[in-house]
Amino acid sequence: MGCLGNLLWFIFGGCISGLSWCLAGCLWCITIIGIPVGLQCFKFASLSFFPFGKEVSYGGGAGSLILNIIWLVVSGLPLALEHLVFGVALCITVIGIPFGLQQFKLAKLALMPFGAEIV
Template sequence: MGCLGNFLWFLFGGAVSGLSWAFMGCLWCITIVGIPVGMQCFKFASLSFFPFGKDVQYGGGAGSFLLNIIWLLITGLPMALEHLLLGVGLCMTIVGIPFGLQQFKLAKLALLPFGAEVC
């Protein structure tokens, strides 16, 4: 069931979400200082392309907190808003509710990506 869910997800919103994470990763990787942030974006782009069957564990310390603050101010709010709007749009239909819930999971991840680990 996870393979079917991931395939349908990719067609109905996963490609857009994953490409936005990959695009942000490319923008962050332009500077040498932003490469660790860009690598985190690429990791979450793969999650965004195929999220079914995966879980996100949150944790982290002071370094994660500082990076999350910088991320939130520069990139996090627009990405979270994108996932939130896609999630609301998908939840308007009964069939789209599981996909909308995945978008909400990604919206939370877009707000606080550092210290998060994909399981």
């Protein structure tokens, strides 16, 4: 069932959401200092392309907190708003609720990506 969910997800919007994470990663990789942040974006782009069957666990310390604050100001809010809008639009129908919940999972990840790992 996860394979079918991922296929439908990719066709009906996962491609757009994954590409936005890739765009954020490319923008961060322009500078040498931003390369670790860009690599994190590419890791989460793979989750955004195919989210079913994967979970996100949160942890981290002071370094993650500082990076999350910088991330939130620079790139986090636009990505989180994108996922939030798509999630609300998908939850309007009963069939779209599982897809909307995945968008909400990605919105939370867009707000706090550092210290998070995909399991």
